[in-house]
Amino acid sequence: MEFQFSERVNTAVQMISEFVEKELIPLEPELFAVGFDRMMPKIREKQKKVREMGLWAPCFPKELGGLGLKVAEFAPISEALARSPLGHFTFWCQAPDAGNVEILHKYGTPEQQKKYLAPLIAGEIRSCFSMTEPELPGSNPVMLATTARKDGSDYVIDGQKWFTSSADGAEFAIVMAVTNPENPPHLRASMILVPVNNPGFNRVRNISVMGHSGSGFASHSEVLYQSCRVPQSNRLGGEGMGFVIAQDRLGPGRIHHCMRWLGISRRALDLLCERANSRKIDEEGRTLASRQVIQHWVAESEAEIIAARLMTLYTAWKIDTEGTKAARNEISAIKFLVANTMQKVVDRALQVHGALGISDDTILSYYWRHERASRIYDGADEVHKTSLGKRLLDSHRKAKA
Numbered sequence: 001m002e003f004q005f006s007e008r009v010n011t012a013v014q015m016i017s018e019f020v021e022k023e024l025i026p027l028e029p030e031l032f033a034v035g036f037d038r039m040m041p042k043i044r045e046k047q048k049k050v051r052e053m054g055l056w057a058p059c060f061p062k063e064l065g066g067l068g069l070k071v072a073e074f075a076p077i078s079e080a081l082a083r084s085p086l087g088h089f090t091f092w093c094q095a096p097d098a099g100n101v102e103i104l105h106k107y108g109t110p111e112q113q114k115k116y117l118a119p120l121i122a123g124e125i126r127s128c129f130s131m132t133e134p135e136l137p138g139s140n141p142v143m144l145a146t147t148a149r150k151d152g153s154d155y156v157i158d159g160q161k162w163f164t165s166s167a168d169g170a171e172f173a174i175v176m177a178v179t180n181p182e183n184p185p186h187l188r189a190s191m192i193l194v195p196v197n198n199p200g201f202n203r204v205r206n207i208s209v210m211g212h213s214g215s216g217f218a219s220h221s222e223v224l225y226q227s228c229r230v231p232q233s234n235r236l237g238g239e240g241m242g243f244v245i246a247q248d249r250l251g252p253g254r255i256h257h258c259m260r261w262l263g264i265s266r267r268a269l270d271l272l273c274e275r276a277n278s279r280k281i282d283e284e285g286r287t288l289a290s291r292q293v294i295q296h297w298v299a300e301s302e303a304e305i306i307a308a309r310l311m312t313l314y315t316a317w318k319i320d321t322e323g324t325k326a327a328r329n330e331i332s333a334i335k336f337l338v339a340n341t342m343q344k345v346v347d348r349a350l351q352v353h354g355a356l357g358i359s360d361d362t363i364l365s366y367y368w369r370h371e372r373a374s375r376i377y378d379g380a381d382e383v384h385k386t387s388l389g390k391r392l393l394d395s396h397r398k399a400k401a
């Protein structure tokens with residue numbers, strides 16, 4: 001494995017780091033005060049600058065106007081973007097749009113690509129992905145109650161979804177619905193494109209998460225599909241292929257999250273150090289940094305971030321060289337390891353800040369609220385541990401047989 005990034009990647013990382021520091025971090029206090037939607041005019045201004053820098057949508061292939069980077073090359077870029085919650089969105093490589101771009105690129109018909117993919121890459125519209133249902137376990141997603149019934153040349157979709165992230169203000173949803181109930185579980189559902197102005201698409205509410213309902217891109221909606229009629233030509237890929245396509249979306253999606261969490265961990269540790277070095281705790285003028293417990297937290301955080309980063313880069317390298325399927329054990333391992341590393345580091349940073357840490361005067365309380373979900377979405381910790389442990393035990397048993 002090569003530890004050196006190319007000059008092109010290093011230059012992009014440097015440009016992005018400076019941009020995030022100078023242009024985005026100063027916007028954060030206003031973001032926390034007014035919410036995402038009301039920040040859009042300012043974000044649009046910054047996005048114009050990003051396009052002028054030639055760094056728009058860096059995670060996408062060249063033919064889609066991106067930088068055509070390998071997964072391992074995108075890792076340091078994603079880390080740099082993650083220093084601000086505005087980073088990925090401003091540079092246009094945010095979930096859930098990035099995943100939807102990937103599957104529309106791979107499975108979309110020319111008509112679907114013209115209507116949905118082209119404006120999505122251009123940043124003219126947003127999208128969402130609607131799979132999880134409140135009444136059934138998202139951890140076992142083959143259990144779906146939402147159906148898409150054929151009627152003439154249409155599908156009629158009925159069902160209840162929730163945690164459809166970024167549905168508020170999106171132009172279309174990619175909905176997972178059962179089209180072939182007679183098939184084996186993994187071949188029952190299809191992905192269907194639904195414009196949100198369809199009268200059968202009803203966004204009920206932005207779900208309140210840790211006291212905040214969010215707005216626009218930064219929200220998670222409950223959606224009712226009620227006799228939602230769309231042409232069958234809106235199906236993405238083959239009938240019953242929804243879970244096959246979902247796998248394509250989830251593998252890269254998980255490592256992208258890990259890269260982002262590394263950037264968050266690094267910023268939290270920087271804040272921890274800054275506070276520890278400046279907060280005086282006795283009349284002799286000694287700072288928190290003079291205390292061994294704080295020194296240990298810094299050391300442990302640094303070691304854990306380096307370990308998580310190396311594992312993520314190794315996984316990225318394995319995906320680049322052997323493919324997502326070959327790297328599935330590593331993807332499962334980093335999914336829970338990096339999420340927990342980030343939470344530990346954010347927690348230590350918050351603790352070092354005392355009351356300031358839980359106030360909204362630093363970014364730490366925002367991280368605390370928003371990133372707790374990292375251990376739940378895209379596979380809860382326990383689910384990844386179970387499948388990784390099971391696969392390892394199986395291969396051990398087979399090797400001994």
Ligand SMILES: Cc1cc2nc3c(=O)[nH]c(=O)nc-3n(C[C@H](O)[C@H](O)[C@H](O)COP(=O)(O)OP(=O)(O)OC[C@H]3O[C@@H](n4cnc5c(N)ncnc54)[C@H](O)[C@@H]3O)c2cc1C
Nearest residue numbers: 129130131132137138139163164165373376377378380382
């Ligand atoms: C912030 C956020 C954003 C999201 N965005 C989207 C989105 O855009 N689109 C979308 O469709 N969904 C989205 N989701 C939903 C997400 O995919 C699900 O929450 C996730 O799959 C878990 O499903 P669940 O919530 O139904 O929990 P359940 O499946 O009910 O599981 C609850 C808990 O039980 C435990 N558990 C479950 N199964 C097992 C097992 N086999 N062994 C041991 N323990 C187990 C785990 O601890 C798990 O956390 C989002 C969720 C969050 C929190």
